[in-house]
Amino acid sequence: MRVTPAIVALLVATAAQAGEVEVHLRRIDDLKAVAATVESVHETSARARLGGTVNSLATDEGRRVEAGQRLATIADVKLAPQIGGADARIKSLEAERDLAATELQRASDLFDKGAGTKMRLDAARTRLEVAERAIASARAERSVLAERTGEGAVLAPANGRVLKVHVTEGSVVLPGDVIATIAVENYALRLALPERHARFIKVGDTVLVGARALAATDQGLRPGTVRKVYPRIENGRVTADVEVDGLGDFFVGERVPVHVSTGSRDAYIIPPEAVTRRFGLDTVHLRSGTEVVVQTGQITEGGVEILSGLRDGDVVTW
Numbered sequence: 001m002r003v004t005p006a007i008v009a010l011l012v013a014t015a016a017q018a019g020e021v022e023v024h025l026r027r028i029d030d031l032k033a034v035a036a037t038v039e040s041v042h043e044t045s046a047r048a049r050l051g052g053t054v055n056s057l058a059t060d061e062g063r064r065v066e067a068g069q070r071l072a073t074i075a076d077v078k079l080a081p082q083i084g085g086a087d088a089r090i091k092s093l094e095a096e097r098d099l100a101a102t103e104l105q106r107a108s109d110l111f112d113k114g115a116g117t118k119m120r121l122d123a124a125r126t127r128l129e130v131a132e133r134a135i136a137s138a139r140a141e142r143s144v145l146a147e148r149t150g151e152g153a154v155l156a157p158a159n160g161r162v163l164k165v166h167v168t169e170g171s172v173v174l175p176g177d178v179i180a181t182i183a184v185e186n187y188a189l190r191l192a193l194p195e196r197h198a199r200f201i202k203v204g205d206t207v208l209v210g211a212r213a214l215a216a217t218d219q220g221l222r223p224g225t226v227r228k229v230y231p232r233i234e235n236g237r238v239t240a241d242v243e244v245d246g247l248g249d250f251f252v253g254e255r256v257p258v259h260v261s262t263g264s265r266d267a268y269i270i271p272p273e274a275v276t277r278r279f280g281l282d283t284v285h286l287r288s289g290t291e292v293v294v295q296t297g298q299i300t301e302g303g304v305e306i307l308s309g310l311r312d313g314d315v316v317t318w
Contacts, residue, residue, distance in 0.1 A: 020287060020317040023268050023310050028300050029261035031208065036191035036258040038247055040183030044158050048173045049151040052076035057169055059180060065156040072154040072167070072179050079149050086142035093138055097131035104128050160184040163252060187247040188227060189256060192237040197262045201240055203229055209244050210257035221299065222246075224258070259298075267297070268306040274318040275304060287315040 055075040059065060104124040110116030160182040167179055189209065193201060208221040224244035232239075242258060275296060276283050283291050284306075294309030310316070 019271070019274075020315055021270055021274065023270060023306075023314045023316060024312055025266040026269055026302075027264050028267050028269065028302075028305065030263045030265050031259040031298055031300075032193075032197065032262045033210075033257055033259050034191050034193060035255045036189040036209075036242060038187055038252055038254045038256065039190040039241075040160070040163075040252055041186045041188050041241070042184040043163070044160070044182050044184055045178045046071050046154050046156055046180045046182060048074055048154060048175055048177045048179055050074050050076055050148060051174045052152065052172070054167050054169055054171045054173060054179075055152075057165065057167070059162050059165065061162055061165055063162050065160060065162060065182065067156055067158050069156045070153050071156055071162075074152040074154065074173060076148070076152065079145060083142060083145045083149070086138060086145055090135060090138045090142065093131060093135045097128065097135060100124065100128040100131045154179045156180075156182060158182065158184050161252070183252050187252070189224065189242040189244060189247070189258060190239060191242060191258050191260070192239050193260065193262075195233050195236050195238055197260070198233065198238040200262045201226060201229060201238070201260060203227065205261065207242055207261070208259040209242070210259065212254065212256050221259070268310050268312075269300060269303045270306060270310075270316050271303045271318070272299070274316050276318075284310070284316050285318065287317050 052074045053076075055073045057072050059069075059071045065071065104121075104127075107116055107121045107124040111118065111121045162180050163183050164181045165179070166181070167173060167177075173179070203226055205226040207224050207226060209224045210221060222244060224242040226240055227243040228241040230239040230241075270284065274284055275294070276285075281293050282296050283293050285291055292309050292314075295307040297305035297307045299305075
């Protein structure tokens with residue numbers, strides 16, 4: 001049989017009509033688009049344990065750090081002379097101990113020969129014990145100074161990303177001063193809803209998170225879960241945190257669109273593949289052969305909302 005162009009067109013048209021759906025009103029969530037910002041659930045500070053001058057900085061804003069990683073080094077110029085003085089004092093006490101040991105040996109020899117007294121022997125023994133205790137005390141004091149030298153290392157308290165470095169090399173800091181602020185690796189989307197919608201949002205609700213403006217490709221809508229609703233209304237808005245996967249590479253403070261359910265309403269929903277866009281207009285094909293111009297609304301889990309152009313009972317084909 002000869003295949004004519006008309007038959008080919010008929011076959012293509014038949015194959016294109018891969019499905020149909022009868023349109024009826026259904027209940028959907030009324031989604032409100034709000035702008036949420038990426039915030040760190042917890043922020044922590046890396047503080048100086050030692051007063052002195054910032055000798056070196058090993059981090060910068062935006063860098064990822066791990067717990068225990070060195071962020072900066074603080075040097076106290078007074079510690080080196082203090083340690084040197086402690087070493088000299090230890091050597092002096094060791095010399096006194098050696099002299100006390102020599103006197104104790106002499107007093108012991110004289111006492112054994114009957115030429116010395118018991119009192120002199122006990123006094124020499126006491127002087128030796130005092131010298132040994134003094135050496136132990138001086139060595140403990142030197143250990144404290146050496147430990148303070150190690151406290152010059154400013155370490156990251158947790159894994160995360162550095163939000164701000166508060167000092168520069170050469171800055172003079174005191175014990176307890178903040179060297180860097182770190183956003184702990186646990187991010188959330190923080191959104192603010194008008195207070196009239198506060199009764200619609202609760203912990204455990206599912207919201208739809210839009211694509212980030214800085215993304216190279218359109219990732220579409222992603223589900224998120226409301227993790228916390230703050231009980232305080234500020235400036236006429238209620239604040240909530242949304243947990244969603246994949247926020248680790250976002251900038252803290254980046255704005256992301258979020259669609260939140262603020263009630264429900266009736267709407268016509270059809271599959272998105274049933275809508276054809278031509279010459280700037282959205283159209284659908286009815287089983288009767290009619291092509292109808294429609295106005296689309298929000299995207300839902302079941303398809304796309306049709307605001308106008310369809311009636312209850314229409315059969316849409318594609």
